[in-house]
Amino acid sequence: MDKIRFGGDYNPEQWPEDVWDQDMALFEEASVDTLTVNVFAWATLQPDEHTYDFAVLDRILEKLAAAGKTVCLATSTAAHPAWMARAYPDVTRVDFDGRRHVFGQRHNSCPNSPAYRRFSAELARRIAERYGRADNPASGIVVAWHVNNEYGGTCYCEHCAAAFRVWLRARYGSLSALNEAWNTAFWSHTFYAWDEVVPPNALSEHGGGPDVTAFQGITLDYLRFNSDSLLRNFIDEKSAIREFSPDLPVTTNFMGMYRPLDYFRWAPHLDFVSWDNYPPDMQSHARMALTHDLMRGLKGGRPFWLMEQTPSQTACRAFNPVKRPGVMRLWSYQAVAHGADAVLFFQMRQSRGASEKEHGAVITHGGRSDTRVFREVAGLGEELEALAGEIVGARTYAKVALVFDWDSWWAVEISDGPSRHVSYQQTLIAYYRALYERNVAVDVVPTGADLAGYDVVVAPLLHVIQGDLAARVEAFVEGGGTFVTSFLSGRVDESDNAFGMDAPGPLARVLGIRIDETDALAPEDLNAVVFDGGAVRFAANLVFDLLQPGTAEVVGVYESDFYAGTAAVTRNVVVGEGGSGDAWYVGTNLDAGGLGWLFDRVLGDRGLLNAYSGLPGVEAVTRHRDDVAYLFLLNHGDVAADVVAETDGVSLLTRTPVRAGEHLTLAPKDVLILRSRTC
């Protein structure tokens, strides 16, 4: 489809069929073209172990086909039926506290339960068989497979324990390798038989919650294993689908920066990435931008689908604000600007009862089309329809990469010491925000990415160094690149063991420093970093590396405490065959101003600042297709912004021509898309 898809999750099985016709009319009114259906219908599709019944789904698809809609068809496996939990009690999960659950909620299946694996694959197979074939009337409208839904959570049952041991055998080969990796000489933990290994939870290694473990190595491996277990569920279903549907793309909806699943390990198995955007508050522009970039980065820059967002409010929070006027449209275009080729909502019609009854919907309980929310949705639908032929498939080009690493995320947050107040996500957002506010395009990449094409690589909290990462960073800098990293980087190997060398371990050489101590204070205990010989100072807190600069120059020093005047931020210039690169180290949790100062210098040195850098409240993002550039200007602020066009082009939403140098006014929450030629 050569337009941005528009629509969302549609669960008509919750209300009488006479309502469906009203829905079709309202879809038409809102220019909706794509519906995700069959997300939670397992109990209807399979009323018992031996019976499958597709009658309702047939009717839904027939109705949608008749209305000319396309469908993202889900497999319904994210919540098993009640009969299954009764017949196979081991299909439910055992939680972190060791409690076997019974039937309830959703995302409730043990990923290693034989029953779940068998039944979920079989259901996916039968759905694919029925709707992936040409002779089903609905087949033609299915444009993508949506496996399961928001995979997540963790199980600690005996099936998982057994599967964990198999996973460990594959990873380590021998118990001696496992004992070495987990440093089991500590606290008398040597394992002499695989069966002695138990999942790390509140009944075994964890004395203070999921992040407080006696053995980081065990917990880190269980996090990897759990991510892999759920991934295997996805692969089970995808394989079953492929038996009957060889070509249609298969996805599952991710949840952005979701700690339990290492999406970089998942992404190769998806045909395209899709995700659900539910930011925690109304001030999350940078966070959402980072997450879009991460989702785009999962498959090396390919466009993704925004599979879910709420038209207005959520229901699961302690309080659920409505999206202010214009915000839904603004955020939708932000997704498109960062690489989305679909803008879909949860939910099309508001649930009648249960926990999503108050969740926002395109069509609320009253069924009206004259509400503010419906009007905004219909307005966006109309705009996207008018954009047909544009944008879809366009790519992003960035000279800056941000390294995102689930292993480091896990390792930093399960570490005992130096500080439990360090948040991987908040730190990554803080660094990203400094780039975002300068309107510099960013690719989010895994540790294994090829860094060669970038000018600047930013890798905060690069805690775990595994494989040839350190060597590749060195080669990048020697090749002329700029590398920026932070406190708590270079601390542990893939098993969370310290390196038998000075911190920051394998990164020490490229950074030209040595760290003897890392002080950690209460969040409210502030120090400051002084730059430029005292000209500027910025607050810092949480952790404070006591640095011994070797070859590195001291860029910023601590202002107070017994280490006042010693190095806090350093820069090591490395002259290699490929040019002169540099490697920056930030030894403390610098505030936003400090990171801004830093990136003004780093990006300035590289000539990466641009006309929109620092324009308050306005986000500027570009997508490229062939020789066409689409510049999205998004005014997140509460005041109008004055923006000067840099090139001739067309303002796409208004279809008006724009001249280079022309002043454009962007109302609060408004969006401008400037299409121009790049050659």
Added chain:
Amino acid sequence: MDKIRFGGDYNPEQWPEDVWDQDMALFEEASVDTLTVNVFAWATLQPDEHTYDFAVLDRILEKLAAAGKTVCLATSTAAHPAWMARAYPDVTRVDFDGRRHVFGQRHNSCPNSPAYRRFSAELARRIAERYGRADNPASGIVVAWHVNNEYGGTCYCEHCAAAFRVWLRARYGSLSALNEAWNTAFWSHTFYAWDEVVPPNALSEHGGGPDVTAFQGITLDYLRFNSDSLLRNFIDEKSAIREFSPDLPVTTNFMGMYRPLDYFRWAPHLDFVSWDNYPPDMQSHARMALTHDLMRGLKGGRPFWLMEQTPSQTACRAFNPVKRPGVMRLWSYQAVAHGADAVLFFQMRQSRGASEKEHGAVITHGGRSDTRVFREVAGLGEELEALAGEIVGARTYAKVALVFDWDSWWAVEISDGPSRHVSYQQTLIAYYRALYERNVAVDVVPTGADLAGYDVVVAPLLHVIQGDLAARVEAFVEGGGTFVTSFLSGRVDESDNAFGMDAPGPLARVLGIRIDETDALAPEDLNAVVFDGGAVRFAANLVFDLLQPGTAEVVGVYESDFYAGTAAVTRNVVVGEGGSGDAWYVGTNLDAGGLGWLFDRVLGDRGLLNAYSGLPGVEAVTRHRDDVAYLFLLNHGDVAADVVAETDGVSLLTRTPVRAGEHLTLAPKDVLILRSRTC
């Protein structure tokens, strides 16, 4: 007994019999006439499965009979014996987390345990047989049966699961009706067999505590079922008592606004209501007044017993202040003013050991009669004795009704969205307080009450609309009444399903409004409502309905946010056959000033304000018996109050005549009872 009963819980089995004689002397000194005994003596009464032993209880009753006291005789079934927990492990409860408890504490029996049901009924039967018969020397002094004690808590065991299924069959008849009621099409929850239903707790539907459920319908039904299960325990015992004691009234002590039990469903089964008053702090006058009115309302206005209050301090709080001088007397008269015909304490003599050892008592460990607390108790006893022939049986007449609805309480607080910060109890107290501060008599009524006799019906958070409620509200307003309701009213049916219509659902017509959105913000994010074209403004928070006034007039508008200037408070005038009524809607959580402004207008329009409306710190409440009115003036404040008598009469506590127009001075914490003739 034609006097206010005075006494309390007496557990002499905890100390040697030689202390009992000291107790009798102290009771005499304090004018005590009524003792509640045998509340927690099951283990003594039944030392094993086959043996009953009433020797100690015989002696206690003989002692009391000899001292001329009357007795409220309890059945001792609120804590089972240790032997029972060992012999019948299923007699203990399974908690919300799915954990089977073992012997300990009290209120520890599964209400659906066959053993508990059998043994508790049998114990009640034997007690009634022994002490309900004329030939037992103690029989003559028993004036009421006190079944169990403070029924409460919840069980989630297999017995309860089985009983829940039976309860559901009776409620729904068929699984298809149940699936429809619970909207099980959502999240693949369709039940194909009754046995698939499991109690909703942390192991099934609840992911975040007792109020966070995936399926509100299931949880709501389990709340009803649990209340009914405990009620059935009460009925078990009452039936057994009735085999031998056909006439003596039977009660159990309620706990005021206690969320787990729907006392309106319980009250028909009690012969009179009694309750235990333990306010959370020293500023709870309005809350206590509301609760007394609720207790009186449970049986349509009939007097109740104050079964327990502490003479001074509690022991179960994090800190336990003593009641300041005069406060125990003041609060005792507040209970009487609102309908109590008994003023009883927990506890008469302080427990020797265990968790109530530090709980206040009339007689403390030292056994003294010269302490402040004992002197205040004895002073009150003397006063109540002097009031013999007065007050007892007198009734309250109110033109204002407050609707109290357990179903709405549950439904509002288990809802996902819009806000978990809305407290049913706090909201009801806020509305009641506005009436209380204007010294307007209030009846607290259930949703099924006949509204015809009232001028004003106030129903905040009337979330659940079931049966013919909406029609009766319409009829009330059409008949000339004033109806006041609030945000989140009219939202769901009896199964917590949204109505397929605009909010506020079936109430929309009488209110003359439509709600398209409900914004919900953090508690500290304040908006304001502006009345009288800007003359006055009051803060509001939590939820903000975005109203479309239809036939309603706009009384107050929001001050800020994108809905500034739109309707926040509306009034719909309805002209019916019975006159011109009006229906008010308050779309946000208005502060105390705002509610005061509102009720000054509503009550003023109705001519319901009176001479005592707004007298700071002074509560004025009237009870009527035949043509006699007892006006209680209670000074809760810290300064003396000047009150003008409205009628001729007698100041009962001082036995002095009072003339209409006379200025009376009421010292801080002091009480005046003015008896006058009403015709």
Added chain:
Amino acid sequence: MDKIRFGGDYNPEQWPEDVWDQDMALFEEASVDTLTVNVFAWATLQPDEHTYDFAVLDRILEKLAAAGKTVCLATSTAAHPAWMARAYPDVTRVDFDGRRHVFGQRHNSCPNSPAYRRFSAELARRIAERYGRADNPASGIVVAWHVNNEYGGTCYCEHCAAAFRVWLRARYGSLSALNEAWNTAFWSHTFYAWDEVVPPNALSEHGGGPDVTAFQGITLDYLRFNSDSLLRNFIDEKSAIREFSPDLPVTTNFMGMYRPLDYFRWAPHLDFVSWDNYPPDMQSHARMALTHDLMRGLKGGRPFWLMEQTPSQTACRAFNPVKRPGVMRLWSYQAVAHGADAVLFFQMRQSRGASEKEHGAVITHGGRSDTRVFREVAGLGEELEALAGEIVGARTYAKVALVFDWDSWWAVEISDGPSRHVSYQQTLIAYYRALYERNVAVDVVPTGADLAGYDVVVAPLLHVIQGDLAARVEAFVEGGGTFVTSFLSGRVDESDNAFGMDAPGPLARVLGIRIDETDALAPEDLNAVVFDGGAVRFAANLVFDLLQPGTAEVVGVYESDFYAGTAAVTRNVVVGEGGSGDAWYVGTNLDAGGLGWLFDRVLGDRGLLNAYSGLPGVEAVTRHRDDVAYLFLLNHGDVAADVVAETDGVSLLTRTPVRAGEHLTLAPKDVLILRSRTC
């Protein structure tokens, strides 16, 4: 050894043997002489139920012997091997929530598990057999046995339940005595068979955490039983060791003020006391001093070992500051000043992986000797070596005793009412701090101690009065002593039952007061106590006894509330045969200023104030050996202090002579040791 031992925990089994040689060189450089080894090596020593393997330990000891070190040899029983948890699932603990744990963490063995008791004693036996014999090359270097490690925690399994019943039979003899002690007439708790008793936890008596119990008597006994169970584990091992090692001293490392274990019951079984000092923050000087005094007091004043402290930072806190320059040395000397004859660290080399990877170490991952921390350690090592022949074995002489009572600690903190905000530990620290800031030597003693030798006995929160304690207090005061006690003293007997008399029960006579009420308010609700007729006032909070002074004089009165002007602090002068003593009562939680005022008077009356009383930031402590006095002056402050020498002597660390009257300057964090002759 006639020097302060120096070294610490060394776990070389965690890294390759080639590192060991580097360690030996670094030990030499740091003047380390004593290593604690084999603390957590059970899995290595016993790879299965039938095999023991001492090869690694042999090599470690050989290496240390060759390097001329001495060894504190641990028994490795604080963490059982994984194979044991698999073969004997009942070796793991059942926690407070009733959950059976599986293998993980440490301190993970049920103390009453038959398997654990058998295997742990056998391991200790074999270690003693091997290394306690003269023909083992390592034997000569073992100077002490270190049983287990930091005994702690609680188990609630069936083995413990059975052992508890045995313990109860021994304590009470009969069920009737037990029922009487536990006041089981309350809440129908009468036990008719021993097997009906279950451990008090979340599944039985505890409704709100470990400190909220329905039956204080049961919980108090379980606390005693649990302490005794772990003590029996210690005795098991010590007895096994004694089979082969009749003479070497046996210890286990205590944890200071550790609530779960009554160290006064433990101490007689240890040959010397040792403990681990991990203060919660950097402002804990008084707390550490109190704890050192407590540890010294456990064995009647005999020197102890500081078995563990971190060289710099911990890892288990939410944030882990490094020790500031000089602080490690300062705190080490503080330990010595209060009676330590050893200064040992955890850990000598930093752990490679798992939860203590980031815990401070003498040798960090980089293995350097040029870090700040290593240099400070080596500097201290050099000083201690230079002090050889001094200090070791010296004793402390105090005229003031502080009573420390685990029974009162437990009873106060598990009490329902009057206040859960009263902390035994914080209150003891507050009273101790008043003495500490006046630089008055304090012995910390149990309730059973002989008080005769003291001038002043301070006993805050002496809640439990058992045995002849009250009589001994009376005799002490009648003998001329000064006794100081506080609110909530004298409240319960050994079973936590109230005395059938006025509070403060058996202490009432010596105190000359009676308490009718105890008010308890929120922590932020302040009152004040006014002394000297209004000349001074100090804040007070939490609890407020309403006192009736009998023979006592009123020293301080409440400033406000309805008891303003009534007694808050009293003093009862008692003239006995031995002179005129006095007994002080402090009826409320007085602030630091108020306690300071009080002790200025109490100590001043006794002539116990000295030249160093009140010197800000400087702690002055003396140890005596024969006729030599070692005066330690410790500057905890951030500014230099000026101290005047009182006697001629030698400044030991600088080896310079000092004259009486000489002004000495003490830099921040610096230490002075003045050796002088006392005759």
